[in-house]
Amino acid sequence: xxxxxxxxxxxxxxxxxxxxxxxxxxxxxxxxxxxxxxxxxxxxxxxxxxxxxxxxxxxxxxxxxxxxxxxxxxxxxxxxxxxxxxxxxxxxxxxxxxxxxxxxxxxxxxx
Amino acid sequence: xxxxxxxxxxxxxxxxxxxxxxxxxxxxxxxxxxxxxxxxxxxxxxxxxxxxxxxxxxxxxxxxxxxxxxxxxxxxxxxxxxxxxxxxxxxxxxxxxxxxxxxxxxxxxxxxxxx
Numbered sequence: 001x002x003x004x005x006x007x008x009x010x011x012x013x014x015x016x017x018x019x020x021x022x023x024x025x026x027x028x029x030x031x032x033x034x035x036x037x038x039x040x041x042x043x044x045x046x047x048x049x050x051x052x053x054x055x056x057x058x059x060x061x062x063x064x065x066x067x068x069x070x071x072x073x074x075x076x077x078x079x080x081x082x083x084x085x086x087x088x089x090x091x092x093x094x095x096x097x098x099x100x101x102x103x104x105x106x107x108x109x110x111x
Numbered sequence: 112x113x114x115x116x117x118x119x120x121x122x123x124x125x126x127x128x129x130x131x132x133x134x135x136x137x138x139x140x141x142x143x144x145x146x147x148x149x150x151x152x153x154x155x156x157x158x159x160x161x162x163x164x165x166x167x168x169x170x171x172x173x174x175x176x177x178x179x180x181x182x183x184x185x186x187x188x189x190x191x192x193x194x195x196x197x198x199x200x201x202x203x204x205x206x207x208x209x210x211x212x213x214x215x216x217x218x219x220x221x222x223x224x225x226x
Contacts, residue, residue: 008151034213043202043217044154088153092213098167099213101153 003027004091006102014110019076021105023089026070033065033072034090038104044088048074079109113137115218117203123224129191132221136184136205142166143180144215145188146202154202160186161208190223198225 005024013019025033032051036044050056050063050072062075072091076083086104093100116135124130136143141162146154157176158168162183171178175194180186190197200222204215 004153032213043220045217046214049214090153090213098156098159099215101155103151103153 003093003100004089004102006087006089006105008103009106010108011105012108012110013079015079015081017079019079019083019107019109021074021076021087021089021107023072023074023091023102024070025072025089025091027091027093028067028070030091030093032092033063034099035061035063035074036088036090036101038086038088040085044101076107081109081111083107084109115203115205115216117201117218117221119221120219121222121224123226124193126195126225127192129189130193130223131187131189132201132203132223134186134188134203134218136186136203137216139207140205140216141183141208142206143186144204144206145178145186146204148200148202148220150199157188193223193225195225198223 003026035048037047038044048061048063050065053065053067056063060077064073086106088104089102090099118133122130143160145157147157148154157171158178159166160180163180176190178188200220202220203218206215
């Protein structure tokens with residue numbers, strides 16, 4: 001079983017709609033979770049972090065965490081063409097500081 | 112504040128040749144990471160430094176890859192000899208350290224093509 005799993009996509013969403021990106025992880029001891037955005041040909045950029053069960057909102061972005069189900073998601077409201085990118089889920093290994101990335105979900109916002 | 116700097120941005124070499132990448136982290140960041148990102152995959156950690164000491168190099172192919180971080184600032188990653196499967200983007204990242212160790216800031220990367 002992969003440590004961090006994401007659907008690779010591509011996920012196509014109409015402009016203005018809600019994009020929903022999902023991630024599951026295997027390490028039950030993980031305490032923090034991160035979403036990075038990576039535009040084509042660019043490097044990853046941290047956009048959200050979440051540490052507690054429930055929702056965390058930052059502008060049009062909402063991260064949702066369910067530790068019992070080992071599931072973290074990212075919602076993007078009012079999707080814009082500029083949101084088209086690959087979104088990487090990252091989870092630290094319990095007991096060390098190593099960050100494990102998923103393969104990423106490629107999101108395309110259709111105007 | 113200047114970001115993470117990397118050079119070169121692109122490199123094309125033949126297999127069995129050697130290559131070196133350079134990284135300058137954000138000023139004051141104690142932790143430095145080298146990742147390998149193969150097309151279509153997430154970044155894979157190769158080595159992590161805390162100041163000038165190695166924290167984790169468990170996924171570094173030590174028969175061909177080496178890295179150092181002299182004086183706890185700049186770092187170099189070397190591949191010798193290169194193989195075709197080393198073609199990837201090599202990303203350097205840095206973080207301030209505890210408690211924000213996971214808030215990593217990435218450089219622009221070096222795209223390596225091995226022919």
